[in-house]
Amino acid sequence: MRIETPEQHYDLVVVGGGMVGASFACALSAAIEKENLSILIVEAIQQSTNVPQQPSFDSRSTALSYGSRCIYQEMGLWTQLASRVTAIKEIHVSDKGRFGSAQLNHAEYEVEALGYVVENRQLGEVLNKEMENSSQVKLLSPAKIDKVSPTSKGMQLQIEKGESTHTVETSLVVLADGGKSPICSQLGIEQSVDDYQQHALITNIAFEKPHHNVAYERFTDTGPLAVLPLDSYESENRGSLVWTVAADQSGELLDMDSSKLLHLLMDRFGNRLGQITLIGKRFCYPLTLRVAKEQIRPGLVLLGNVAHTLHPVAGQGLNLALRDTMVLVERLKRAAENSESPGSMAVLQDYLDSQDFDQQKTITFTNQLTRLFSTNNSGKVLARKLGLLSIDLMPSLKRGFAEQAMGLGGK
Numbered sequence: 001m002r003i004e005t006p007e008q009h010y011d012l013v014v015v016g017g018g019m020v021g022a023s024f025a026c027a028l029s030a031a032i033e034k035e036n037l038s039i040l041i042v043e044a045i046q047q048s049t050n051v052p053q054q055p056s057f058d059s060r061s062t063a064l065s066y067g068s069r070c071i072y073q074e075m076g077l078w079t080q081l082a083s084r085v086t087a088i089k090e091i092h093v094s095d096k097g098r099f100g101s102a103q104l105n106h107a108e109y110e111v112e113a114l115g116y117v118v119e120n121r122q123l124g125e126v127l128n129k130e131m132e133n134s135s136q137v138k139l140l141s142p143a144k145i146d147k148v149s150p151t152s153k154g155m156q157l158q159i160e161k162g163e164s165t166h167t168v169e170t171s172l173v174v175l176a177d178g179g180k181s182p183i184c185s186q187l188g189i190e191q192s193v194d195d196y197q198q199h200a201l202i203t204n205i206a207f208e209k210p211h212h213n214v215a216y217e218r219f220t221d222t223g224p225l226a227v228l229p230l231d232s233y234e235s236e237n238r239g240s241l242v243w244t245v246a247a248d249q250s251g252e253l254l255d256m257d258s259s260k261l262l263h264l265l266m267d268r269f270g271n272r273l274g275q276i277t278l279i280g281k282r283f284c285y286p287l288t289l290r291v292a293k294e295q296i297r298p299g300l301v302l303l304g305n306v307a308h309t310l311h312p313v314a315g316q317g318l319n320l321a322l323r324d325t326m327v328l329v330e331r332l333k334r335a336a337e338n339s340e341s342p343g344s345m346a347v348l349q350d351y352l353d354s355q356d357f358d359q360q361k362t363i364t365f366t367n368q369l370t371r372l373f374s375t376n377n378s379g380k381v382l383a384r385k386l387g388l389l390s391i392d393l394m395p396s397l398k399r400g401f402a403e404q405a406m407g408l409g410g411k
């Protein structure tokens with residue numbers, strides 16, 4: 001439910017209504033219907049279908065793993081999402097100009113699809129509608145959290161809404177304000193930062209031939225390039241491009257004349273889908289691995305990019321955050337049933353202990369893949385050639401890779 005003025009106290013306050021904060025609020029309200037917890041979510045930028053300002057629900061598309069589909073299903077949102085996603089039936093991984101490739105097909109793993117592509121704005125519409133219809137979640141937006149400070153009973157937040165400033169007390173702050181969190185710095189929580197010196201160039205493209213629900217991950221001399229299948233629009237065969245380039249190259253590619261860029265892209269991607277016929281508006285994202293050195297404190301838990309921001313090469317960032325979300329929701333539900341405070345360290349530590357392995361594994365998998373596939377060093381080129389061949393030839397390795405990609409390899 002949208003509100004204009006907050007109450008003085010909530011059991012939980014979520015800072016940031018991006019993909020992770022909004023998913024968390026929806027998941028919690030679906031899980032604790034009977035427990036009567038009060039939840040406030042504060043989002044700085046009002047989502048609008050016309051103005052692409054909101055940083056989470058922008059022009060990107062996201063590959064949701066099969067595991068994330070199950071999570072949205074558990075939250076009761078899959079029926080609304082199903083008509084807005086494109087299934088990934090096959091993933092084709094290859095190395096430009098070199099022998100060696102790997103293919104993963106949904107039929108081998110007895111699932112309807114390996115994953116699904118959703119346009120971020122579409123996911124935003126579904127999540128925002130759900131929060132607006134919920135009686136348990138109070139959505140305050142546009143409004144900004146200026147300060148979070150610990151008190152003897154939990155946390156105190158200072159909220160700026162228009163010309164007014166409000167003070168709210170809570171037992172638990174779920175901080176989901178994205179990778180570059182000023183609140184984290186304010187609280188003295190450090191992040192380890194590893195700048196990949198790469199940017200992701202994002203755009204939608206159209207092809208001569210249909211994609212048949214294949215997602216392509218292609219490793220090129222300038223960095224990995226992914227093409228995710230999108231549903232056709234006005235009879236165009238569409239795909240979403242995520243092209244990793246050296247940081248100092250991105251400006252030139254953003255400004256480049258479209259026909260010249262098409263030519264360069266064809267050279268990198270090849271003609272597996274025929275000619276690339278159209279290229280949409282381009283956007284650029286700097287790529288950094290950021291990991292918070294603390295994820296919990298009494299009355300505080302970090303979720304999503306503020307806890308771990310990953311390279312998009314393996315499409316794991318949101319998928320990992322959704323798995324974190326579901327484990328946290330489960331622990332909070334148990335705490336509510338046992339009349340424990342949601343901000344108690346025992347509850348939060350239990351959550352973190354359960355997710356630590358999944359987080360470490362996913363961060364390492366993504367980082368190693370990024371390093372291995374962003375180099376022309378001859379040793380690493382050989383390693384990735386052997387890697388791609390062995391993924392394709394060794395069933396157990398292939399299953400491990402597929403399970404990670406499908407978001408089922410966390411345990």
Ligand SMILES: Cc1cc2nc3c(=O)[nH]c(=O)nc-3n(C[C@H](O)[C@H](O)[C@H](O)COP(=O)(O)OP(=O)(O)OC[C@H]3O[C@@H](n4cnc5c(N)ncnc54)[C@H](O)[C@@H]3O)c2cc1C
Nearest residue numbers: 016018019020044056063145178304305312315317318319
């Ligand atoms: C190019 C690219 C492609 C990607 N592709 C994939 C993919 O295919 N699959 C996948 O799983 N992941 C992917 N990711 C990762 C995914 O986008 C992130 O995991 C996800 O966006 C994290 O969401 P978040 O809500 O934590 O942070 P954000 O998206 O940054 O949202 C934070 C929100 O908090 C709000 N906010 C900030 N400060 C305040 C404040 N003080 N008060 C109130 N509100 C505040 C902001 O307005 C924003 O809405 C990709 C990332 C990139 C860059």
